[in-house]
Amino acid sequence: METPAAPHSPAAEPATVLTVTVTVTSPDEMQELGRGLAKQLRPGDLVMLTGELGAGKTTLTRGLGAGLGVRGAVTSPTFVIARVHPHLSGGPALVHVDAYRLGGGLDEMEDLDLDVSLPDSVVVVEWGDGKVEELSDDRLHVIIDRATGDTTDEIRVVTLNGIGERWAGSDLGALAG
Numbered sequence: 001m002e003t004p005a006a007p008h009s010p011a012a013e014p015a016t017v018l019t020v021t022v023t024v025t026s027p028d029e030m031q032e033l034g035r036g037l038a039k040q041l042r043p044g045d046l047v048m049l050t051g052e053l054g055a056g057k058t059t060l061t062r063g064l065g066a067g068l069g070v071r072g073a074v075t076s077p078t079f080v081i082a083r084v085h086p087h088l089s090g091g092p093a094l095v096h097v098d099a100y101r102l103g104g105g106l107d108e109m110e111d112l113d114l115d116v117s118l119p120d121s122v123v124v125v126e127w128g129d130g131k132v133e134e135l136s137d138d139r140l141h142v143i144i145d146r147a148t149g150d151t152t153d154e155i156r157v158v159t160l161n162g163i164g165e166r167w168a169g170s171d172l173g174a175l176a177g
Helices: 027-038 057-068 106-112 114-120 172-176
Strands: 016-024 046-051 082-085 093-098 121-126 139-146 156-163
Touching (some): 016 172, 027 057, 027 156, 046 057, 057 093, 057 121, 156 172
Parallel strands (some): 046 121, 046 139, 093 121
């Protein structure tokens, strides 16, 4: 009697190959972190930002835009879903997406053509958890935690998780200090 074949299982999720934690104490420091992170990014990179409302996702992206040298003010794309900021001198564009109002997974995001933009751009997606992971096995997942409740504290703990081979051996650790 033959042994039945093992059931098909989906491909394993790419492993987190690098985790770096950075503490920032002000919006200016969050933008500075974004400028530093921009030096590590290249065309084809997917950056997913996770954090509560007001955590600093757009502030970090503003720093990324400055560090990448893109045109236009980087503001929250909540009401337009996505904004493209072309590079000022031929580098990669910054595609800034806010997936908060998008309920479904990648199917609902297909109209944005992120898969077309990704190879030549740096794509940053706020609220992308469960929605854009299929775009790339290699991505940087940035999680911004802040104090909750009645506080005016500006301290944020930013965790950078490099997922996939793209981030193996990267110098994200330089951002920590």
